Amino acid sequence: MKKLPRFRQAAMAAAMVLTLLPATALAAEVDTTAGYNGEALPAGPDMTGDVVDVTPENAQYTLDGAYGSIDGKTIRFTAGEYEDVLVLARPTKYEGSNTEYYNMSWTEGNGWFVTDDVPDALEDLTSTITTYKRTVEGVTFTAEEGVVLPGFSAGSGHVYGMAGSPAYDYVRDQEVLSSVNSYYGHNSLVDVTFQGLTLRGGVFIADYSRDAVNSGITFDGCVFLGSEAEMATNGYNGIKMSADSKYFSDITVTNCTFTKYFQAVYIQGVDGAAITNNSIDGTTHNAVALQSSSGNPLKGTVEIAENFIENTQDRAIRVGNALAEFQLTAVNNVMVNAGDTDGQLFKAETLPEGSEVVLENNYWAGRTAEEAVANADIRPENTGIIGGTFLKEITAEYCAAGFVPVEKEDGTFGVCDHALTERTGVKEATCQAEGYTGDLVCSKCGAVLETGSAVAKTAHHYVDGKCTVCGTDDPDYAPEGPDGPTVPSEPDDTTNPGTGDTDSLPVWISLFAAGVALAGAALSGRKKPCGR
Structure with missing residues (x-):
């Protein structure tokens, strides 16, 4: 076995000696009713309802459990200037955090390990190096209209400081200057939702501990503002989840917009995710990166669908090494002005037998499948979108044959074959x-x-x-009378007077006399033949 350098041996020996000392010999008694480092605790929010309204002054203390547990509640950020990145699920001294704390010991054969004497109270936490566990579960984060948050972070692993850059132990309420009084934090986020938030930074979750769990994390309708000045910085991501051997499971990113980041969504170690209906505009690297290390190859079912991705300076979608049980469906995505220097928009590292990748019906920035997809064995047969709901307008060139763009009643866009x-x-x-x-x-x-x-x-x-x-x-209409229908009288064509028509009798007599006179005149006018 390789021997440790003398200074490492001395440091380890000192740590082992200090482990046996009471914590009270190293720090003052912890006041769980005050703020950190002797500061006054700000006035807290009303914790009795399902929705808790927080302010810039008490937001972080609320997340730390200073006023009670936040599990199962909706935390609403009210108006004000939020300057510092908000930290989630960190272990604290407050009872409302539900932090579990453990003493540790060290042996040459086992290294540091949690002892069996589980403390019942903070005063029973006697080892210099400790372990903390905290889980935040069933919490939704929202904000009033117009509120812009700097971002969120959460992290698990071995926490220690160094000269000039101390860390902080929020359970024992003291600085951590080296590994001698460090701690192991196992901090979990379970079924947590970020709903309709506007962030000028990003959300960074790191898991480098054995017992932490990060699952059921959802981003819905959030706006990630980004920064043109910072987007070239590696690690400046809208959403970043990083681990070497752990997994982030059941992650959802939907209806969000990302503008000017190094990467919009980066997950190292994914076990099931849905990245859908997002708008991503401007990335220095990939828009969506599902990466892996040797300890966490990709697995589970992943959907990347109906995203509008534009102005990326590298491949739009990047996938690392996968296990056989990995299934990826990337369909109905629109990519515009995107791709690396070779024009590629998608690449997967290794896809073992049994894994499945479907890339049908995407618009590949006007390129063919051969140009857009690096992996020849998974290139799609069909290009152009045939469905989906998009935050940005769809044009005819993005559509598959037989489909046309449509604007929906809610102001979103899609396609249809009618x-x-x-x-x-x-x-x-x-x-x-x-x-x-x-x-x-x-x-x-x-x-x-x-x-x-x-x-x-x-x-x-x-x-x-x-x-x-x-x-x-x-x-x-002529109504019917008692003797039958009443028919309108018609004019009589005869020249004779009707029976009983006494009014016209003098006329007829005059006509008769005139007729006789005319006849007589006619007869008298005839001459007899001569000699007769």
Whole structure:
């Protein structure tokens, strides 16, 4: 066995000696009713309801459990200037943090290990090097409109400081100047949601401990503002989850926007994720990177779908080494002005037999599948999107053959093939109102494909002098009298007076006399033949 250098041996010996000393010999008694380092504890929020409104003054102390447990609650950040990155799930001295703490010991064969004498209270924490465990579970983080947060961080591992750069132990409320009074933090985030937040920085979660768990972490509708000045800095990410041998499981990033980061989403050690419906504009490196180390090759089911990715200076999607149980579906993504110097937009490192990658129906910045996908054996047969909901406008060039862009009622964008249609708004014409043939509408997306036309009014349908539809009177209706229908009289063609027509008798007598006179005149006008 290789021997340690003399100074390392001396330091280790000192650490072992100090481990046997009471903690009270090294630090003052911990006051769990005050702030850190002797400061006054700010006035706390009302913790009785499901929603807890915090301010810049008490936000971090609330997250630390100073006013009670935050598990199962919604933490809402109210108006004000939040200057420091907010730390999640760190172990603290406060009972509301539900921190578990353990003494440790060291042997040459086992190194540092947790002892069996579990402390019941802080005063029983007697070893110089300790272990803490804390889990934050079922918490949702929201904010009032207009609030901009600097970002969040959470980390697990061996915490120690050094000369000029001390760390801090928030359980024993003291500086950590070296490994001698350091601690191991196992800090877990379980079923935690970041909802509708605006962040000028990012969210960084590191897991370098054995017992920490990070699962069910969701980012929904968040705005990551980024910085043009910092986007070239490696590690300046919108979301960064980093581990060497641990996994981040069931991670969701949806409906978020990222602008000007080194990478938008970086997860090293993924076990199941959904990265969907996001808008990513401007990255120095990849837009989405699912990486791995030798201790955490990719596994689980991962979906990368319906993202609008533009202005990346490297591949849009990068995947590391995977296990056989890894399944990736990356479909209906739009990539514009993106790719590395060779024009590639997707690359996976190693994909063993049994793993599966589906890359169908993406728009690859106008490139062919051969140009866009580095791995020949997983290149798609079809390009162009055939579905999805996008935060940015879709144009015809992004669509697969037979599909067209559409704008949805909620202001988002998508595509459709209009394969299912129906007539809506059909109206029958009546004697009172025009009808309508109805619009031809796509049943899938709601788009109006053909506008209907008006139908002329119908004629009235009269029965017994009234329209049976609207009740309008028939202007030509003749009601039936007691002796039958009353028929309007017609003019008489005869020249003879009707019976009983005494008023016209003098006229007829005059006409008769005139006729006789004319006849007589005719007879007297005839001459007899001569000689007869």
